[in-house]
Amino acid sequence: MPELPEVEVTRRHIAPVLVGRTVREVRTTGASYFFVTPPPRLARALRGATVEALERTGKYLVADIGRGRRLLLHLGMTGQLFSGDATSLRLLSATARASLSPEEQVGFEPDRHTHLQLAFEDAGPDVLFRDVRKFGKVQLLARGERSERLERLGTDALEIQGDDLFRATRRRKVAIKTLLLDQSVVAGSGNIYTDEALFLACVRPGRAAARVTRAECERLADALHRIMARSIETGGSSISDYVAPDGRDGRYQDERKVYARAGEPCLRCDGTIRRKVIGARSSHYCPGCQR
DNA sequence: ACCGCACCCTGAGCGC
DNA sequence: TGCGCTCAGGGTGCGG
Numbered sequence: 001m002p003e004l005p006e007v008e009v010t011r012r013h014i015a016p017v018l019v020g021r022t023v024r025e026v027r028t029t030g031a032s033y034f035f036v037t038p039p040p041r042l043a044r045a046l047r048g049a050t051v052e053a054l055e056r057t058g059k060y061l062v063a064d065i066g067r068g069r070r071l072l073l074h075l076g077m078t079g080q081l082f083s084g085d086a087t088s089l090r091l092l093s094a095t096a097r098a099s100l101s102p103e104e105q106v107g108f109e110p111d112r113h114t115h116l117q118l119a120f121e122d123a124g125p126d127v128l129f130r131d132v133r134k135f136g137k138v139q140l141l142a143r144g145e146r147s148e149r150l151e152r153l154g155t156d157a158l159e160i161q162g163d164d165l166f167r168a169t170r171r172r173k174v175a176i177k178t179l180l181l182d183q184s185v186v187a188g189s190g191n192i193y194t195d196e197a198l199f200l201a202c203v204r205p206g207r208a209a210a211r212v213t214r215a216e217c218e219r220l221a222d223a224l225h226r227i228m229a230r231s232i233e234t235g236g237s238s239i240s241d242y243v244a245p246d247g248r249d250g251r252y253q254d255e256r257k258v259y260a261r262a263g264e265p266c267l268r269c270d271g272t273i274r275r276k277v278i279g280a281r282s283s284h285y286c287p288g289c290q291r
Numbered sequence: 292a293c294c295g296c297a298c299c300c301t302g303a304g305c306g307c
Numbered sequence: 308t309g310c311g312c313t314c315a316g317g318g319t320g321c322g323g
Binding site for chain 3: 135149280281282
Binding site: 077173 | 295301
C-alpha cells in the first residue's frame with residue numbers, strides 16, 4: 001500500500017532510469033479504469049517523448065514529458081513502478097513465489113497486470129507499471145491542462161505544520177484518523193503512517209477531530225514528518241505488494257509500532273494493541289497510551 | 292458543509 | 308480439491 005514514503009522512494013529510484021530518456025515503444029493493456037487517458041492516445045503522446053523530470057506531489061508522481069505535457073501516475077493500492085532489470089519475488093503471485101527461489105527469478109516477464117511498458121531509444125532497461133487491482137491511475141495532461149486531482153491536494157505530509165492541522169480540525173466531527181487520511185488536508189498520508197503518527201503523538205484515532213488540542217496537532221505534524229522521513233531512509237514499507245523500482249523491499253515495516261500488530265504487546269506500556277474500523281479503514285492503536 | 296458508505300478490482304486466506 | 312466468503316484500503320462520488 002504505497003503512501004508518501006513508498007512513492008518518494010519509487011521516485012528517487014526510477015527518476016535516474018527515466019529522466020533524459022526518449023520513449024521508443026509503448027505497450028499497454030486494454031482500456032480500463034486504470035487508464036484515465038485512453039491507452040491509444042497515451043501511447044501516441046508518449047512515443048518519441050523525452051522525460052525531462054519526475055516530481056512527487058502527495059502520492060502522485062508527475063513526469064514532465066516535454067512541450068508542456070505532463071504524465072500523472074498514481075500507484076493506488078497495489079501499483080508497482082519498476083525497471084525491467086529489477087528482480088523481486090514480490091513481483092510474482094504467492095503461488096509462483098513458492099515455486100521459485102530468489103536466484104531463479106531473474107528479470108521480469110510482463111504479465112496481464114503489467115498495464116504500461118515503456119521501451120527507450122537507448123539500449124537500457126524498460127520501465128514497467130504493474131498494478132494487480134487497477135486502483136492506480138495513468139493520466140496525460142496536455143500543455144496548460146489543469147488537473148483537478150492535483151489541485152484538490154492539501155499540504156504535503158512532509159511539510160504540514162501543527163497549525164495547519166489545528167485549523168483543519170476545528171468544528172469537524174469526523175475521527176481524527178479520517179481527517180488525517182483526507183488528501184485535501186494532508187497529501188500523502190495513508191493508513192500505515194497515520195496509525196503510526198497517532199501512536200507517536202499519543203492520540204486515539206477515533207477521537208473527534210475538533211477535540212484534538214493545538215499541542216496534539218503539533219505533535220501529530222511532528223510525528224508525520226519523523227515517521228515518513230525515517231521510512232524514506234529505510235526504503236519504505238513492504239507489507240503487501242510494495243517493491244522499490246530496483247526490486248528491493250523496504251524495511252520500515254520492521255520499525256512500525258502499531259500497524260497490523262493487533263493483539264501484540266504495546267512497545268511503550270504494558271497494554272495490548274487493538275484494531276478498530278474507523279471510516280471503513282482498520283486502525284491500530286494502544287488504548288493505554290493513546291487518549 | 293459535512294458525513295457515511297458503496298464502488299472500482301484482484302488475490303490471499305479461511306472454513307466447510 | 309474446490310467453492311464461497313471476507314479482507315486488504317487508495318480514491319471518487321453520491322445520497323442523506
